[in-house]
Amino acid sequence: MSMDERKKRILQAIIDDYIDTAEPIGSRTIARKHELGLSSATIRNEMADLEEMGYLAQPHTSAGRVPSDKGYRLYVDQLMQVYDLQDDEIEKIKTAMELHINELSQLIRQASAVLSRFTKYTSVAVASQMKTSTVKAVQLVPIEADKAMVIVVTNAGIVKNNIVKTADQLRPEALVMISNALNDKLGGLSVEKANRKISSGLVSELEMELGIRGELFASILSCLAGCINQIDNTEVYVEGTTNVLNHPEFRDIIKAKEFMSMLDEKTSIGRIVFDASDSEGGIIIRIGSENDLSDIKDCSLVTTNYNIANTFIGTIGLIGPTRMEYPKVVSSIGYIRKFMNREIGRFLGLDIDNDL
C-alpha cells in the first residue's frame, strides 16, 4: 500500500478539519465539506488504509478518525499550506510590541507575551547560553562610605549588578583604580574565562599592581564573581498558561493541572525548549511523542532561535496540544523571530535594517 496523492489530500482534509473542530472526523464530513469528488464510501476505504499505515487513529470503533503523531508529522512536513499573516495581523503584532524597551529581558518577555496572546497558545522563551557572552565592561560605583555597586555589562547587552559592603578605608579613588584594572583584566574575556581568572589569583595580581591590600577588595571580587555567575543563569519566561484552558483537550481539570504544573517547573521546561532548538534560523516542530519528556507527549512544541548577527542568544516557542494550528503558529513565530532579531540589534546599537 503506497501513499499516493489522493491519500495525502484526504489526510490533509482530515487534519485541517480536526484542527478546527477537535472532534473525530468521519468520512461523510470529508465528502461533504471538501470538494474531492469522492463519495464517503471511497473516503472510508482510504481512511481505513491511512489508519493501517499509522497516520490516523480511531478513539473507538464507530467513531471518526483523529490524526496520529505520525500523521501530524507528514502534515507539517508536506501537506499544510503556508499561512501568510494578514496585514492587520502584522499591524496588531507590531503595535503590541511597541514598547519602550529598557532591558533585553523585557524585550524577550514582551515578545513571549505577544506571541501567546496572538496565537492563544502558551509561549516559552529561554534567554540562555550566555556562556558565549563576553565581558564588555566592569564598573564599581560608590554608593555609601562602605558600600559599592558592582556592575557587569556583556557584549549581548546583559547587565548585572550587586551591592557589596566594602572596607571603610577604600576611598572612591581606589575604587576607580580597581575598576580600571578590572576592565583591563577581564574586558573581552568570555564569561567562563573571566570567572576562572577571578578565582585563580586575581586578588594577589591586583594587589601587586595597584599597591592596595588584597583583603580590602577581596569582597568586591567575590561579588563580581557572583554577578558573572548570574549572567550564566538561563532565564525562562512562560506566558499565557491560562490559554490551555481554551482547548478542549484540557477540559479535564486534572490534565490542565498537570500541564500547568509542568510549566511551573521553569527549569525543566526551559531545558526542553532549549534542547528542542536546533541549528540556526529554522523553525523546529516537535510533535507529541517526539518530545523527550513524557509529560508533554500530548503536546507539540514549535520553537525557533533568536540571535544577533551570529551570536545565539536564546529560544522562543509555543506549546500546545498536538492539534495545533501549525500554519498560523509557524508563521507567527517566524515573524516574531525576525522582529526580535531586528529589535535586539537596534537595542544593542547595531543598526541592522531589514524591513518587516
Place this chain on the structure above:
Amino acid sequence: MSMDERKKRILQAIIDDYIDTAEPIGSRTIARKHELGLSSATIRNEMADLEEMGYLAQPHTSAGRVPSDKGYRLYVDQLMQVYDLQDDEIEKIKTAMELHINELSQLIRQASAVLSRFTKYTSVAVASQMKTSTVKAVQLVPIEADKAMVIVVTNAGIVKNNIVKTADQLRPEALVMISNALNDKLGGLSVEKANRKISSGLVSELEMELGIRGELFASILSCLAGCINQIDNTEVYVEGTTNVLNHPEFRDIIKAKEFMSMLDEKTSIGRIVFDASDSEGGIIIRIGSENDLSDIKDCSLVTTNYNIANTFIGTIGLIGPTRMEYPKVVSSIGYIRKFMNREIGRFLGLDIDNDL
C-alpha cells in the same frame, strides 16, 4: 435573638468543618463530630437562627449550611483559633527562603513563591509606591565610544539602568563630571522631585556650570528620566496560580479560567492587593464581597505590608476561595512578613537583628 456563646461555638464548628471538607455541613455532622453535648435537633434550631441572622446560608432547602461572608468575618475576628507554626514548618520555610539574594525584587519574588507553595493558595506580591523613595546615587558608565550606561540607585536599594547613545565628542572625563554634577543635584531628592527637576531646565543649568554644550548630554538626561520613571513602576508578582485548581470551588473550568485571567491582569490585581493593604504591621483580611472588585467576590484576600524601619515598601498576600484556612494562612503570612523585613534590612545593610 442574640449571639450567645453556644451559637458561636456551633458557628465555629461549622466553619472549621466546612473549611476542611468544602461540603455543606448538616446538623447531624456537627452533633457527631464535635463534643458540644447537644443533639442534632438542638443544633438544627440554632443553625436556623444563625441563618436568619445572616451568618450561614443554605445552597438549597435540604442541604447543609455553608458560611456566609458575614459568618467568616465573625470567625476570623473572634472564633478562629490561632495556629502556631510547627517547628518543622518553620524549618521548611526557612530552608526554602535560603537563597543567595542579589536583588530586592528577587527576595520579594522568592517570598511570594514560598508563601504560595507552603499554603497552597495563590500569592500576590506588590513592590510598589516607590514614590516615597529618594535618589541615592546616579552614575554614568562609559561602555563604548558612543555608548554609556545610566544607573540610578534609590535609598530602598532599587537599581535601574539603561543604555544610552551619546555624542561622540563626550570623553569619559566629561561623563565623570556630568555624573558628579548629577549626584550633587539629584542626590537625596524624592523620585518625583528628581523627575521634576530634570524636566525643568536641568540641561541649561548644567550647561552653564560645566561648560559642556547641552545637546551633548540631553539624551543622557532623558534616559535618566526614563530610569527614574521605572523606579516608580509598581511590580506585581503572582505565584502559584495553578494552586486554585486544587480547590473544589474552582472545579468548574470556567471559574478557574476566570480566576486566572483575573490574575493575569497584573496591574489590576496589584491595585486590589495594594488597596487592601492598610496602615502598619497588621494582617488584613478581606472576605468575598468586602473586596472592591466584583471579580473576586468569591475569594478572600489576606495581606500584609513589608517594610523597613518605617519605610513602606510593598504588600504581600494570599488569595483563595472564601473558604480559606485562615488560621494557617494568617500565621504563615505573619511569619513571612517578619522574615522579609529582616532580610530586607540585612540586604540594605541595616543590621537589625530580631530572632525568627
Place this chain on the structure above:
DNA sequence: ATTAGCACTCGACAAGGCAGAGTGCTAACA
C-alpha cells in the same frame, strides 16, 4: 475502481427511579 446500501457499534443525552443526607415542624420530656 467506485459507490450505494445495510446492519452494526458506540457515545451523548434525556427521563425515570432510588438512596442518602438534610430540613422543618410537632409533640413529648426534664
Place this chain on the structure above:
DNA sequence: TGTTAGCACTCTGCCTTGTCGAGTGCTAAT
C-alpha cells in the same frame, strides 16, 4: 422553658434505561 425524638418532606447525586445520530465495515451492483 429549653431540649430532644420522630416523622414527613425535599433536594441532589447516581445509576439504569432507552433513543438518536454519526460513523464504520462489508457486500453487491455499477
